[in-house]
Amino acid sequence: MHNFDQTISTLSDISQSELHHFGIEGIPFPSVPELREFVDICRSVLFPGYYGKNVVTGGLQYHIGVGVEHLYEKISKQFMAGIAFAQGDDFVEREVVRDAAKRRAKRFVEALPELREILATDVVAMYRNDPAANNLGEVILCYPGMHAITNYRIAHAIYQLDVPLIPRMITELAHSETGIDIHPGATIGPSFAIDHGTGVVIGATAILGHHVTLYQGVTLGAKNFPQEPDGSLVKGIARHPILGNHVVVYANATILGRVHIGDNTTIGGNLWVTHDVPAGTKLFYNAK
Amino acid sequence: MHNFDQTISTLSDISQSELHHFGIEGIPFPSVPELREFVDICRSVLFPGYYGKNVVTGGLQYHIGVGVEHLYEKISKQFMAGIAFAQGDDFVEREVVRDAAKRRAKRFVEALPELREILATDVVAMYRNDPAANNLGEVILCYPGMHAITNYRIAHAIYQLDVPLIPRMITELAHSETGIDIHPGATIGPSFAIDHGTGVVIGATAILGHHVTLYQGVTLGAKNFPQEPDGSLVKGIARHPILGNHVVVYANATILGRVHIGDNTTIGGNLWVTHDVPAGTKLFYNAK
Amino acid sequence: MHNFDQTISTLSDISQSELHHFGIEGIPFPSVPELREFVDICRSVLFPGYYGKNVVTGGLQYHIGVGVEHLYEKISKQFMAGIAFAQGDDFVEREVVRDAAKRRAKRFVEALPELREILATDVVAMYRNDPAANNLGEVILCYPGMHAITNYRIAHAIYQLDVPLIPRMITELAHSETGIDIHPGATIGPSFAIDHGTGVVIGATAILGHHVTLYQGVTLGAKNFPQEPDGSLVKGIARHPILGNHVVVYANATILGRVHIGDNTTIGGNLWVTHDVPAGTKLFYNAK
Amino acid sequence: MHNFDQTISTLSDISQSELHHFGIEGIPFPSVPELREFVDICRSVLFPGYYGKNVVTGGLQYHIGVGVEHLYEKISKQFMAGIAFAQGDDFVEREVVRDAAKRRAKRFVEALPELREILATDVVAMYRNDPAANNLGEVILCYPGMHAITNYRIAHAIYQLDVPLIPRMITELAHSETGIDIHPGATIGPSFAIDHGTGVVIGATAILGHHVTLYQGVTLGAKNFPQEPDGSLVKGIARHPILGNHVVVYANATILGRVHIGDNTTIGGNLWVTHDVPAGTKLFYNAK
């Protein structure tokens, strides 16, 4: 018969490892399934009838009313979880954390109409951008770009409420499902479109204007990471590109550093860009 | 206490938004989980014993008989859903849609043996192509390329039956799981292989011969999108590459536009190709 | 009424196809959901409190004790499944396979403390590497690179126990979730970091030193596949790169063949490398 | 290896058995899980906050609105199922059945406020009747009598709409959960109470006034079953007891046949009653 007592004892000796986390009683832990469900409810409220249960004409307000209550309840708990997780050993009091979480959850709910407005511009942009798209509904239902942008816009709204951890978890959900990795800190204008999308990376301090279109494999990344005198990385520096309005970046292009890409610019596929590009430029690879 | 009545009321005011969908009573809505289950049943019928329940020698016909009935039932409903979704406000009559859906579902079922034949060539191609593969079963079970090709071939068969929306949803399932994005409209010959596969994109009008092999990150895309006089994109133009037989395209190469890549051609990794390539060419990057 | 008897009969005629698998009674079949659960339990044991149920201070040993028993039971079955699958028609005796599986499962469990030690170095490396990371916990919870490396290290430990099929299935799980494709046969030193990660490919015979960092889209692949006289591929050749210590490879770079990349080397983004690179080199693309 | 072909073939020979049912395409089959869910939604609408999700003050109307839509949708399908099942081979047309089902489902929904009113009297009666009850909520949450009466009242409302099969399935759900077997055809006035309840049987043509209380094991049954000349049972005869108002029947008493039990009567435990009992009687067993 096997006997694993020695192995179990070693693994239980936490003096040897930082890779554990002790929960605070009465405080939920950040939960991927809960956040996935939260985002699903957001979708069912923002795009009623496309996600979640069928919706009938007369029933819309009830559907949305229940959805809003439900997502408020879920996200309050996850905000608590995120705040407590970030406080770690500095955690003070359950009721204080709970109140902070609820205040921000309320503000998130109140921001939903605005969220829907900007997402509507994205749907139209995605539709206009793809000759294969037959109608807006198809974009809402099937397009991974739309999926990732929705997660990003929800996460960004939460990021602006200063909730730690949760926004990143929400964009990672979309990253896993679509291969599109948008940092919730990025600032992205309306009418944003991503086609195919696998491999897209948008960094935390990137700024994108309106009517920007990205194709698969595009990186808007950092060029280098300045270090503190002690060798650790300097945090919080603006280190990702700024794209103007009506910018198109084709497949697998890489734009690195705090460069400015002017309005109405096209960056060709596979390009490697680390300098500013003036407005109106069409930059292309010399194909072989 | 929070009160979200104002927010709910705004979100329920559909005069301000096109982002909703009212169901037609008695007509199912296109469903990702249903389609996922449908594809799983297809797999269990096409590769019995590899997917779904264990299969015993004497029980094969029963297993397949039940699988076929089951997938017919599921796909009939989803075909109804897709047809009604595409008709939108032009929707006329439930029984007409139902009959159309069932006729096509029947034809799909009858095409299964043919589907299995071509998939068998893909399995062999994938196996031959990878020195790390130990047997055909490993390819069927583990290879994301095989997974994506199976979804594509099922979706393409449905695409040829003129069912809207559903084929795209089926290839997007594989896109999400494998990072391989094959449009169901693409035409792909037998003995097709994809290795690793993350980031592969194959456009709607691409045509691939037999014995084509693609590596991760390969794009077979459009070069540009001609516009109608009113600025909208022209739909339905042949705009993606044609690859001959025995063509290999290495990692991260990009082939754009209605170019012809001749038989027995090799396109090296990271290349950017927007012109025709004659048969027999070995095109490589000048490595640094 | 439809009648599919002809189709069913054709599909049941296995004389026409190799795409089926008959189970051996009393031997489990390799199962993706079982392996996913196995990896989840490993995570809950290696990072207690981050995955699985909440853990309280006094309860750690019980939590780990149950987790270890549970994963031992699950992996024993999957090892049986993998060994029997590989034996195929050469399968001899259930009890022999069972014993072999259990011996290896026992050795896997005993290797868990070592696994945790090396994973701890990876967590720290990932944290140090990303200016956006706030603490180690965030890396453990959210970072797809960490997710993929954990699967790889588990799979590699199993690979070293000569269990067929199962290691590959475990890394494919991570491949599907993160777009990061690491072959379980690769040898990777401690303090390994992957950022963003979508599209990363690391081949079966690659060897990486300690403190290696990879960005999204990096391929460490084979350059060509020597053939046997009969046209089949030669198996088992060392055909992937060797990277030294403190090597950084930026986004979308491709390194092919059995080349040596020396210590303290930096390979710039989008580069195509098929030759050795001496230690200390900083190789960069000439940006346009 | 076992071979069950002969057994399977015998079991598939339906010429030998009536014990099978072929579905009508597009018509759902009566479903116990669907009906269980339907009754649960009814409970969540009739007793909001006690069943189903938590309800907040401002959210009540949304909760009920969604519940009502949801139960309407579910019960329409089950009404279709019941009507088609009863028609059997006389089934004519899907759309006719669908319309009939929807009309009745609509009438059921409109009867919900009335249902709630009468159930409110039952809750109060159960509470008053039990010295161990602490509040109305406890009765709603825990009392099997309340559970069975709710199912009965729902089923009876459906029975009055002439929907076949479904009412009986709904009371059988409660029978299985509580041991209380009330035929949906019985007529029962308000303020009805059952305590403990296991073994209670109330026949199809029984009539109970208001403020009736029954204890466990009470049977209100038929005394005999007149036969037609051909030996089959005569259907539809009034064959069960009539109980007046304010009648109490103690544990395990049996009342059989179309007898009249007058107002304000008490029937003692274990009694066997097959004759009329005048109003105001206190009938008791001579205990040993």
Place this chain on the structure above:
Amino acid sequence: MHNFDQTISTLSDISQSELHHFGIEGIPFPSVPELREFVDICRSVLFPGYYGKNVVTGGLQYHIGVGVEHLYEKISKQFMAGIAFAQGDDFVEREVVRDAAKRRAKRFVEALPELREILATDVVAMYRNDPAANNLGEVILCYPGMHAITNYRIAHAIYQLDVPLIPRMITELAHSETGIDIHPGATIGPSFAIDHGTGVVIGATAILGHHVTLYQGVTLGAKNFPQEPDGSLVKGIARHPILGNHVVVYANATILGRVHIGDNTTIGGNLWVTHDVPAGTKLFYNAK
């Protein structure tokens, strides 16, 4: 913080208690959910179209073929579990137990057609017996008596194969769902009917002829339990009643001991019978 180490330690000290069971590796444990699923599959095979998935005309043989394979697989495992459980410390060898289990499972499958034949007589008897029944299908779908008899007949067939424990678990499933408690050892002829049924108890050595009908609360029990000289109960004595053919026992009657109730006898409700009753008797209570 709580600390339960002392409690856990006490509960883990098995020297103080017999209430634990250590599993034998590779031997399944008797499982209520598995047996519930097994009985459900039996129902779907014996009454195709009434239970489990919808069945279409042409699909019957496939449906039954898969059902039979599936139930064989499940019951083989549970037979193993039951045999090993009964052997306890005398357990010898896994493969021996496995073979014994599979032989009996095979015989059970082969007995299914016979089971269906006798169940068909029960369905007809239940239908004839109840003036409220509208058709055979209603009896199959809704009647708890039919439910309990089906479980009993399945369990009895297994009991006759000398499988320990499992038959009792199967009748207890029905006991819990219907309140009808039939010991799997009882011998019951065809055309058996139970109406309402809550509280019915039929002992292990009872023998019932054909066309027997029981109502709710009927006990066919033992009168006394002879003891061995050491005070323990004598096992295996015939101690329950024998009922002839065409016997009816009304609600809550109790028949105890090895008494003979002759053919064509009627036992009235609430009666207490401990002596033989000659054929043709109509025994009734003197109602008050």
Place this chain on the structure above:
Amino acid sequence: MHNFDQTISTLSDISQSELHHFGIEGIPFPSVPELREFVDICRSVLFPGYYGKNVVTGGLQYHIGVGVEHLYEKISKQFMAGIAFAQGDDFVEREVVRDAAKRRAKRFVEALPELREILATDVVAMYRNDPAANNLGEVILCYPGMHAITNYRIAHAIYQLDVPLIPRMITELAHSETGIDIHPGATIGPSFAIDHGTGVVIGATAILGHHVTLYQGVTLGAKNFPQEPDGSLVKGIARHPILGNHVVVYANATILGRVHIGDNTTIGGNLWVTHDVPAGTKLFYNAK
């Protein structure tokens, strides 16, 4: 199209009904599924290896350790729920309720060893009592009497901690599953046995000595309910029987009121007892 706005509006008008419950934010609601899971975990801790996962020799302490933590966590929440539910509008403060709940949950956990001791006597009593029982394990696994007694003993321990509502919900779980209705307030000595059990009722103030055995349908109930001057029932009166040690009550006997049944007494089946019975009496029905 249907429009249910009027119905919804009526149902939402809570001024007309008391049948609703508004949750307190951050306080869980009493949950049947949570309590069912709680009782299952208790079983897996009290009878390790019989319920829940398989247990191996060396793993017992881990199994029990995790079980104890898990049930503590679950029952703390349900105690909160029960306390808050009982306070209703008098609810004061979340943290006070939480602390009260946790203190009692801790005491419940500490009582588990004692619970196991008394349950062990019940198992033996049930085994000794039934000539059909083959071993203790069979009693633990299959006997509904054992199931109901376990729920009762757990519920009674909680009842003694002054937690409202929850104990009753736990005994009602068993009532639904077994037809045995034991009020959690009843006092029952060790070595208690119930055979068959359907229809057994034991009232809130009943007191049973050790070695008491009950058969199906036995009621230990109240004889009458004294009223307050205002017509409401007097609460809290001792109104149920007291049974001495070594008392046996056969099937369907009814004992009502605060009567004393002396030691070593046997009450025959179907009897109706409302007076004291001296020790050593054998009371039997005069069978016809």
